[in-house]
Each structure stands twice: as structure tokens, then as C-alpha cells.
Amino acid sequence: MKSDRELINSEGRRLDGRSPHDLRKIKIEAGVLHRADGSCSLEWGGNKVLVAVYGPREAVPRHVQNPLKAIVQARYNMAAFSVEDRKRPGPDRRSVEISKVISEALEKVVLIEQFPRASIDVNIEVLDAEAGTRCAGLTAAGVALVDAGIPLRDIPVACAAGKIGGRVVLDLGKEEDNFGDADLPIAISPRTGEVLLLQMDGHLTIDEFNEAFDLAMKGCYEVSEIQKKAILQKYQSAAAEVQE
């Protein structure tokens, strides 16, 4: 599908006024829910996601338990009202796939070997959707895991790059995702640079892929700083009280 609108003009301005290397506006808040062990609310452009973490707790049903380590069960769910045409409630093939790749990405950074037979449940609710919900969900999940006090190797973070109008750009918006040429979401462990999640659809040359990958990495590091700020904001005051 091609858009008759120009997604990026000759000066490199995008539809929403961003330049090719700009992220959309991101706002993160940790610890927003009362019942959850850890939680995070995140706004990323027009996306709004809420993540709650429960656990480590006994994994049920029993047959999913691993006697040597914990399992991470992420569940990505879109609210019926989060998209233009109402989505039927409940899981569909898309959300099952996204839940799986996010679970696997998170398992790499959680110290799962500390909690045999346990489950760490990460519930990702997309309340408002506007391209890039899996990156938003995974980034929020990272903060919620920290808020839940789950031992982690690193705080996972995600960001996408893509190609529109023949140019590689960071963090695709709605029209760019629908009418662009390629989308490359990645998640990394920022301390080591290890890639935890990688998907791509569209068409990129090897050179364009390398450029997009580097750009997405750069985006991840930027988002990572916002994650850390949100966590510090929640816990710095508490830490100060403890020191006194």
C-alpha cells in the first residue's frame, strides 16, 4: 500500500515535524498500581501502555514449571477501544506472537535461575495504540520488573527504526508504519548491547539494514536514559529517607 502523501520531505521533515533521528515524546512513570508487585505507565507518542508485574510466584498450571529456573510469562493485550475499529476482546494470533517474543526477550535479563518452579507474570495492557506498541510494552515491562524488585542483569529497552520515502528513520509513527517501506523493532540489554528481540518487515538493502540497526540501537540508549530517570524519580526520595 502506498500513501499519496509524502512521508518525508526533501528537507528531511516528517509528517509530525520530526527529523529522521528524532524519537516521539516519551513519558514513563513507575509504581502506578496498588495491587501489582510492580507497575509502570508509559506514553510514547500516541501510545499508552500500562504494565503490571506479579511474582515470582508458583507457576500454574504445574506442567509449565521448570524445576531449574523461573519462567517469564508476558501477556500482551490490546484494549477493545485502543484502535480505530473496535478490536474483539481477548487474544488473537498477533498478540499471542508478540507475547511470546517479549517473554523470551525478558527471560534473558531476569535472573531466572534464582527462582526454580516460579513464574514471573508480566501483563502488558495497550490502552491507546499508534504504531510501536511492542517496543512501548517491552520498555514499560523493563521498568515494571525493576519496580517489582525482580533481580535483573539489566533493564531491557526497545525501540524501532524503519524506512520511509527511501530514507532510514527512527521510531515510526502511525502513517509511517502503514505506508512506509520497512519497520525494524529491536530490544537490547543496554549494558552489553546484546539484542533480545529483533523483527523486521518490509524491504531493506544490507547497507540500509546496518544503518537502521545502528539507529534503533541509538534510540534504545536514549529511551534507556528515560527509563532510569523514571525509576530514580520513584526511588530517590525513598533512598534519601533510608540514608537519614
Added chain:
Amino acid sequence: MTIVPAIKRDYITKLAEQGKRIDGRGFDQYRPIEIETKVVNKAEGSARVKIGNTQVLCGIKMDIGEPFPDTPTTGVMSTAAEFVPLASPDFESGPPREDAIELARVVDRGVRESQVIQLEKLCITPGEKVWLVFIDIHILDYDGNLFDAASLAALAALLTTKVPISRFIKNLDEKDRASWQQQLQDIYTIPGIDEAPFGSDDTNNTQVTINDFPLPMIEPPISCTAVKINDFVLFDSCFDEEIIADARLTVATDHKGDIRAMQKGLSGSFSREEIQKVIKGALDNGQEIRKILNHSIGK
């Protein structure tokens, strides 16, 4: 969910005997209520309601579809509630369980039976096309009293809903448009709806400006819920009170002070006097909550 409630029951009833509650409230007193509207851009209307630590989000989506054969000239509404596992360690994913269905049905009844949405004004072409209104309730944080939080969220979301005619106009043919224009004569007369859904034609008559317009509504009733623990009647139960409650009663009252809906739940019972007590509390609290609701929608 077995040992802890037994210990808490002891504690909560001991406090109640001294006229106290675990969070220091009076028996009739609600926790602080916050209503935030227009929180979801993609939805036609939305609201997030907090009652204490309980948080509920409601989003309204609209579509055009076929009416039911027995009511060819009225719009269609449906209500669904999701107890997403985010909200409580005891909620599981999967198809809605009976408590989610009861909640959705009670909210649905409160809106439907009191005719809060004027569904007869949501007909486009009789027997063929009407507006569909989907009320989706998402529980975000469960600390008791979902009934009141969910109905309040549904009302606040509906009251801020705009009928998305500008998005759907392309799906309407000449006949539908003519018929809809006719129906709109009625909508113009609803107080409070003064922006014209179809604006003036421009000179060459090819472009019609179309404005989304508020959902036609009447003044809604407000639901208030009390639970009974031993012989004590407590309004707006928090989670710890709710899991040990013997009985629950919801009363919806309108702005004239009349009763518009009731629902008793759980296996305990109420006496006549206790029911009177709940009705009085529902009237008093209902008035306060109505003020908060009106304030949140800018009235």
C-alpha cells in the same frame, strides 16, 4: 484466599464494633473519587475513574451496523468488562468469568433501563443501519467496589463521547444520508447539542462539512454500593472488606431522588431496615458523586 480473610474478618468486625473502619472512614463514607475523561485518543469517549486505590478505565467505540429485527429504529449498545490479570493477582486471562459477566450486565442494565443513551435517536435508516455503541470496561487496579467504579467510568465516558459521523460518512449512501438528515431534526432539539452535525454546504455544493456531535443522553442515575459484614452496613468497601462481606446491595438513584436500579449480591441477607439504610446512603452519596461527575465533564 482462605486463612487471611478469617483473620481479617476478626479484625474488621472488632473495629466495626467500635464504629471504625480499617482505613479510618465512617460507615457511609466513600474513599476519594477522581474522574479523568478523554484519556484514550483512539476511543470515541473514555474515562478513568479512581475510587481510593481502585482504578477502572472505560472506552466507548462506535460503528454502524444492523438493528435488531424487533427494534428496527433504535441503536444498539453492548457492554463488556475485562478483568485483566494486571489488576489483581487473582485475575486470570481467558474468557470472562461469571463475576466479569455480572459486572458488565449490571453496568449495562444501569445504562439501558434508565435510557441514559437515547438509542431511538441513533437510527440512520430504519431496519438497515443504526449506530452501535460498545462500552468496554477495563479493570486496572482492584481494591474493591468495582460496581460503582465501573458504572461511573461508563457514564463519564458516554457523557464525553462524540458520535464519529465524520469518519463514517463515506460508508453512507444517498438514501442513508437523506434518512439520517431526517433523524437529525430530532437531535437538533436536544438541549446542549447546538453544534450542527451537518454544517452548511459550501457554495459549489460538493463539500459538506461534518462535525462529530455528542451522544444524545439524559441525566444518568448514579450507583452506590454497600456491603454487609455481620450486622454492619459499610459503603464503598475496599478489597479487604469485600472479600469477607456477607451480602452486597447496589442502589442507583437519579437526580430527582428516585430509585432507578438495584442489585443484591452474595449469599447473605438484608433486613427491611438495612435496605432503607442503604437507600438513604445511596441518595446522599449519589448527590455528591453526581457533582464530581458533572464537574469532570465540565458542567
